[in-house]
Amino acid sequence: MKIKNTFAIGCLVQWYEIELIEEYLQSVKNAVDVIDNKENVIVDLYFNCSQELEKVDEEQTTISEIKHKYKDILKKLFGELEYGGYNIHSYINEVSNSMYTIADYRRDFNDNYCTKVDVLMWGESDSLIPRQTFQILDNLHEGVKEETSKYVGFFATCKMWDASWEVLEHPEFTVKPFIDMSTVDTKNWWSLRYNMNIDEMNSFNDKVEELDIKLINQYKFNGCGLVISSDLIKSGINIPKSSFFIHEDTAFMLQLQQMFQGNIPQYVIKNVLLVHNRKHTKKRSYVKGEMKSDDVSGGRLRHEWYKKASDMSHHNTYNMFNQSKIYTWDDVFNE
Secondary structure: OOOOOOEEEEEEEEHHHOOOHHHHHHHHHHHHHOOOOHHHEEEEEEEEOOOOOOOEOOOOOOHHHHHHHHHHHHHHHHOOOHHHHOEEEEEEEOOOOOOOOHHHHHHHHHHHHOOOOOEEEEOOOOEEOOOOHHHHHHHHHHHHOOOOOOOEEEEEEOOOOOHHHOOOEOHHHHOOOOOOOOOOOOOOOOOOOOOOOHHHHHHHHOOOOOOOEEEEOOOOOOOOOOEEEHHHHHOOOOOOOOOOOOOHHHHHHHHHHHHHOOOOOEEEEEEEEOEEOOOOOOOOOOEOOOOOOOOHHHHHOOOHHHHHHHHHHHHHHHOOOOOOOOOOHHHHHHO
16 A cells, blocks of 8 residues: 555664564555555664663673674665665664663654655664554554544553553553563463564454544653654654653653643554563673673663662653753763
8 A cells, every 4th residue: 555644663672682673664564564655654673782881791792792793684685785675774872981861862854754754753672663563653644644644653562561551552462461570471471571473463453344543632652663643743743852761751741731731632453452561681682791691771780880870860751841950861870
């Protein structure tokens, strides 16, 4: 099929996500492959080789080997000659002492593409997007752009940790109990520690005969798969510079609430699943000082700077409209 509107999906790939990224990219390719006019979907990728924060464990591999593996993945999936007709915008940051976080990338992505496409989507290395993504978003945008050109959207997500997320959960996950554990869960597909694959995601989405799209005005989303109309970014909403590390999705949401006072709709595609394997064991590979058995949280907490940066970024996010100190990376390392 041909789509009528233009899209950009953007993902920051940190070097330590190298063992994880192929499946995400495969899901993106699957979604683009059903579109005849592939040029209407820009796939933006920023591969970050910086070791300013995490260092490569060179007893296991090198940054050069990781970079070459990433290039091989792109060639394998999208082809060598200008990526085989796919609209891939790929950049590799090879400056080892630069600092570029998910907040920086998503801020720049919004700015760079809001004037080039109609709709933006935040990708994430530990996510899998539905094969139907751009067909659904094209129909959604076509149907609402005259009345509500400024909006956010979200696909159904996996089981979360409290009832406040049920508005976003896929119905088949909501009825299941929340499960967390210290190791990978290989039995309970709704568990926080279960790593779902593309075929399993398709088994849910291929059953859908009619879309269930909900309209909510009390915002609830995270950064994994967030859909944003470009008109919203053009209006002045974006991730503030005070979000220097993480919590950038919450900062974006608070900006949205403050500026528009609930007058921007959020559309939730309630019965189409976008997978977020947030506890994937391959999320942080080859990081010096971390163990293979670590999940993403355990690995990060082995670094003294992480807790400081997380707390300071959290403080900045929830105090952006108050007279309160704005912390930076200098504060993280000076303390």
